Amino acid sequence: MLDSTFAPQHVNGTEYNAETAQNWPEYVNQRDNQLADDHFVTRNGKTFAGTHIIIDLWGAERLDDLELMEATLRKAVEVCGATLLHIHLHHFTPNGGISGVAVLAESHISVHTWPERGFAAFDVFMCGGARPELSIDIFNEAFSPKQTLVNELLRGEVKDD
Template sequence: MSETNALFQLGIDLNEVSSNTQAEVLEFPIAQSKEVKASPLTSSDERTDFFIERDGKRFAGTHLIIDLIGASRLDDLAHIEATLRRCVEVSKATLLHIHLHHFTPNGGVSGVAVLSESHISIHSWPEADYA
């Protein structure tokens, strides 16, 4: 498939002027609902969920975004894999699979550690010392 055809398949028309879609602010109404209290999990529950409870409400975990500024070894696949494995170990999570892709020529890495509980992802830009 040609690059032009591939971009067209993604909805990108190479003959059109770029739109300002990214500059637009779209607002969507949020449906009003009653506040629901979390029911406590009991030992009879067969599912093992990794929800956390705060102030009587249950959440599907915590979302962390970590920026690495001035970082090194961002193109070292072995180091990144070892670091992801250490993160899984420290968080006492269950690792299912790690997939890393090394880009050339700049050496960036994108990857994910797929966990039973969730996932950990990384995207690095070694030319900017940033991930």
């Protein structure tokens, strides 16, 4: 029989491991032993966790080029002022589509491509001082879409009680 300490708990439809939830570490800046900054952003009178840019490219080219995709993600990370931790890309066959993620200290950039339709979906979510909107021009330059659609979400917006 499993110890109930480790049994998952459900709260509002979300499953939590009880042991993990009870032992969340306190995040501390190791240099000066201060609680770490949460990197929330305040802009135009709103405070939020980060900006999530959703980018759809239509009529795009070279969406099956794995080397170009990696180079483009690296350039976007740099231009946005983010910190790259890891890139993982998967190349599908037979159509050559790519799915992947650049994991950032500030969050992530994910991509899914459908070369047979000339479509690419990028999600760029960043917190702190990073500027995810700067990735739009990088993706347009690399993949030459006929149409680019962009939506912006402010994630984790702090609401006044």
